[in-house]
Each structure stands twice: as structure tokens, then as C-alpha cells.
Amino acid sequence: MNERKAIIGPYNLGWIKAANISLNHKAFLEYLPKVDFESLIYSSLIQCGASQFEVDPIFIDKIPQNEFIKKRFRIAPKKVRKIRNLVYMSFYNLLKSQAQVDELHRIINFISDLLIAVERKCAVISFKGIPDIKDLRSKLPAELYLPIYTLLNSFQEISMVTPIPKVSASREQVERFREILESNVYANYMEKHSLLGSSGKLTNSTLKSLNSISKNIVNKFTDSVKLKKISVSLLSTSANLIETIWGKLPGSVANFAIRLFSSIDTDKRVVVYQTDSIDKELIISRINSYVETYLIKNGFKM
Numbered sequence: 195m196n197e198r199k200a201i202i203g204p205y206n207l208g209w210i211k212a213a214n215i216s217l218n219h220k221a222f223l224e225y226l227p228k229v230d231f232e233s234l235i236y237s238s239l240i241q242c243g244a245s246q247f248e249v250d251p252i253f254i255d256k257i258p259q260n261e262f263i264k265k266r267f268r269i270a271p272k273k274v275r276k277i278r279n280l281v282y283m284s285f286y287n288l289l290k291s292q293a294q295v296d297e298l299h300r301i302i303n304f305i306s307d308l309l310i311a312v313e314r315k316c317a318v319i320s321f322k323g324i325p326d327i328k329d330l331r332s333k334l335p336a337e338l339y340l341p342i343y344t345l346l347n348s349f350q351e352i353s354m355v356t357p358i359p360k361v362s363a364s365r366e367q368v369e370r371f372r373e374i375l376e377s378n379v380y381a382n383y384m385e386k387h388s389l390l391g392s393s394g395k396l397t398n399s400t401l402k403s404l405n406s407i408s409k410n411i412v413n414k415f416t417d418s419v420k421l422k423k424i425s426v427s428l429l430s431t432s433a434n435l436i437e438t439i440w441g442k443l444p445g446s447v448a449n450f451a452i453r454l455f456s457s458i459d460t461d462k463r464v465v466v467y468q469t470d471s472i473d474k475e476l477i478i479s480r481i482n483s484y485v486e487t488y489l490i491k492n493g494f495k496m
Contacts, residue, residue, distance in 0.1 A: 200247055204303060206322075207256055209322065211232075211256060213473070213477065217477065217480050222484055231480075232263070237263070237358075237371065240266065240375070246268055248268050248274075280450060289334075305342075309454065313454060320467065323427075324427055324468070328343075337442075342443070345440075351425055354401060354423070355421045357374075357415075357421060383407045391465045422472060424472065425468040426466065427465075429464040430462075436455045
């Protein structure tokens with residue numbers, strides 16, 4: 195079976211850590227049991243088609259401790275830090291303002307993730323979708339705003355249904371998840387997922403086939419997974435985009451990107467898995483459970 199790697203950069207790693215801490219705040223725990231939000235999200239990503247996760251070497255201590263999830267993490271080589279530092283310093287040297295760099299921190303992280311994904315032949319995980327730069331138009335020089343705006347609007351977004359877990363990868367559920375991942379239908383699903391990043395036109399029949407296999411997985415393992423619509427964004431690595439977008443970014447980034455893209459097969463696609471719909475559902479469900487339990491336990495009844 196194809197192992198599909200995905201980059202989880204510092205911004206997204208921090209986001210899921212913060213969400214997990216927030217959803218287990220003492221106010222929640224007064225009325226609800228602890229929730230392993232990290233495991234729920236990473237289990238969902240595995241079912242979505244990302245079977246391994248790479249993180250920067252300096253974040254090795256941030257890897258989830260759930261054994262089922264932990265085994266799926268890999269430490270990226272040290273050169274990924276060099277790429278992140280190059281991108282950060284290029285923006286900092288151009289903007290000359292820490293405040294502006296801070297406002298752009300999510301976009302800077304995202305651009306770093308894209309370049310690392312190309313370097314590592316990985317997908318990208320984005321818990322909040324593709325960043326939006328429109329609100330920063332008045333705060334950035336045109337020579338910086340325009341190529342970033344063009345880059346962020348060059349993604350082809352597709353919607354697809356995917357199997358996601360009904361519960362987290364607890365000790366009781368691990369064997370069931372393993373059974374799913376080792377099944378023939380899941381192997382077929384992963385094979386189809388690899389086509390998202392391949393060269394050539396992405397056809398409607400491929401997407402229909404992916405959706406059909408997702409439904410087959412849910413029908414076979416209905417006690418453990420359910421269907422959920424997610425967005426996947428695809429970015430071409432064609433020569434035209436290299437010249438018109440990447441080549442217009444701050445000097446060192448442009449030079450690195452041009453060298454990087456010239457060393458790979460053109461017309462491949464960088465795949466960005468957007469899990470914001472899953473995240474929102476889990477967070478809203480947690481808040482609703484808290485409110486309902488609070489009302490009942492504090493006498494707000496009919």
C-alpha cells in the first residue's frame with residue numbers, strides 16, 4: 195500500500211495543541227470527560243489519506259503520545275529548518291518590521307510548508323484551509339502582495355467525501371482502526387489518493403471513484419467511521435507558475451523555489467488537505483455538549 199506523507203508545519207502543530215488544551219479547560223472538565231482532540235484529528239487525517247506525518251526536528255517533543263498516532267509520525271531532515279529560516283528572513287529583510295512579519299506569520303508558514311512539501315514529495319496539512327491575504331493589502335508593498343495573492347488564488351479546490359472516525363483512537367479502538375487500514379478496500383482508497391498529486395488532468399471519474407470507495411469503507415466499517423465532506427486544494431508545479439508566481443517572491447525565496455522546481459517533474463500537484471470542516475464539527479460538538487450538560491446540572495429544565 196502507498197504510504198502518503200504529509201507535512202505538519204509549526205503553525206498547524208501549534209494550532210492543534212492549542213485547540214486540545216482549550217477543549218480540556220477546567221471549565222469543560224467540570225461537566226465533561228477529557229477529550230483527546232489531537233487523536234481525533236490525526237485519526238481523521240489518516241482516514242482522509244495521509245498515512246504518515248512529518249514534523250520539524252525541533253518539534254519532536256510536540257508529537258502526540260497516543261501510541262497509535264505516534265507511530266505515524268516521522269522527523270523531517272534538518273534541511274527543512276533551513277528552508278523555513280530562508281523564507282522567514284527573506285520576508286523580514288523586505289518588510290523591515292517585526293509587526294508586519296507577525297501579521298504574515300501564517301502565510302509565511304504556509305509558503306514554507308509548500309516549498310518543503312515539494313522538496314520532500316509530501317502533501318500539506320492545513321487545519322484552517324488556505325490563508326487569506328486580502329485584509330493585508332494596504333499594509334504590504336505591491337511587489338510582495340501581488341505574487342502572494344496570486345499564489346494563494348492559484349489552487350484548484352475540490353470537495354470530496356472521506357471516511358472519518360466516530361471516536362478517537364483509544365486503546366479499545368486501535369485494533370479496529372488497524373483492521374480498516376489493512377483492508378483491501380482501504381489499500382484501493384490510498385492508491386486512488388495518490389492520483390491527486392500526480393501529473394496529468396484530474397478527471398471527474400477519479401473523484402467519483404474516490405467518493406465511491408469512501409462509501410464502501412463506511413459501509414464495511416459502519417461502527418467505526420462515518421462520511422464527511424472535506425476540501426482538498428491542489429497547486430500545480432508547472433513552469434508557468436514557477437515563473438509568474440514563485441519567481442516574484444522575495445529574492446532568496448524566489449531563487450530557491452526556481453532551483454527546487456527545476457529539479458522535479460513539472461505538472462505534478464502539491465496536495466493540501468484542509469480539515470477545517472472536521473475541526474469545526476468537533477469543536478462545536480464539544481461546546482454544545484458542555485452547554486447541554488451545564489443546563490441540566492444547574493436546573494435549567496422545563
